[in-house]
Amino acid sequence: MKSRQFIQSLEKGLMILKVFSGSRTPLSVTDIAAACHMNMATVHRYLFTLKELGYLEQEADTRRYRLTPKILKIGVTALNTMDLKNRLLPYMLETTKTYDVTTQCAILDDTDVVVLDRVRSKEVVNWDIGVGSRLPVYCTAMGKAILAFLHQDDQRQVLRKVHFNRHTQYTLVSSKELKTDLIRIRQDGYVLSDQELTMGLRSIAAPVFRNGLVEGAFGVSYAVSRAEEDGFEATLVGQALTIAAKVSF
Structure with missing residues (x-):
């Protein structure tokens, strides 16, 4: 009642x-x-x-x-006052400048992640999203980074409400597949997403914690072709994990 x-x-x-x-x-x-x-x-x-x-x-x-x-004034004001964005922004700017990748941070809202901030690279990548955009939790690196580290009861609640749609040939479209992926992500500590939402785009993300609970995620995105660069993705994984650890508490 x-x-x-x-x-x-x-x-x-x-x-x-x-x-x-x-x-x-x-x-x-x-x-x-x-x-x-x-x-x-x-x-x-x-x-x-x-x-x-x-x-x-x-x-x-x-x-x-x-x-x-x-x-929009209400939404922008809310986003601007979120501490996670303020903690991550200096690292996002530095990472984009150093590696020429797009960086972003997001939080979970229902079955979506909401983009709090984004710093675009010079690359031309077909992924036109902005601050405040909502993206499916099940097929984005940031979404899965958050989902994997939720308390099991909260994770189950989100998964029950997810409606799977195949955005590309690489999208996971069943709860069973996603759960298996989340177990691996929790073991690895990060996500590497290969064209699950948008063809031609790969993303890496790591969870950010506050008082032991997952607060959001930090992510980087880049063209698929850059994955062939020697040591590129390994460096970005290390960068994502380091930054996420620095802003967690």
Whole structure:
């Protein structure tokens, strides 16, 4: 039973906003009502309120809704205040400059990882993500680095909710395969992901801990062709593990 202090109307409003986080295109009232399991009349009232407050806008021609930049202010402020990003950023800048790789850090949110910060390399790699992007936990190096070191009960809870999609021919698409991979990752202490989310891209990631619990992950990404460079990946693995250890406590 929920506390008497719990405000259900606020929960419904936030539920509607959350629907937009999973869509890259404007949504109709019907889409939103179906996703939230709410009736159309109720959804109309919430959409009107969110539009009046400036968090949503409605397209004149399609009558569909989309988020406004105002909502970004909340998310960016939250990301900027996260201690993990601040601890890792100097090392991300240094690693990108030294090895010409893209560096990033992320935290777990439900069945995704959310990118807190990213420093791009000079390489042209087909992976256009930015701060705040959500990536599947099961097919990303940072996602698996976090997932492997979660408490077993928390890990099981996440795995029960994962919906597997094959993004490339290398994507693991079953819970059994993923669990086997997570056991190996926990033994190794790091992840090397080969084109599981995007063709032509390899990534390495290591978990970051706070008070003995996994807090997030530090990762590097680079073109597949660079894996052929002598000692390149071994050096990056060592770099990732060293940096993750330095910012953990």
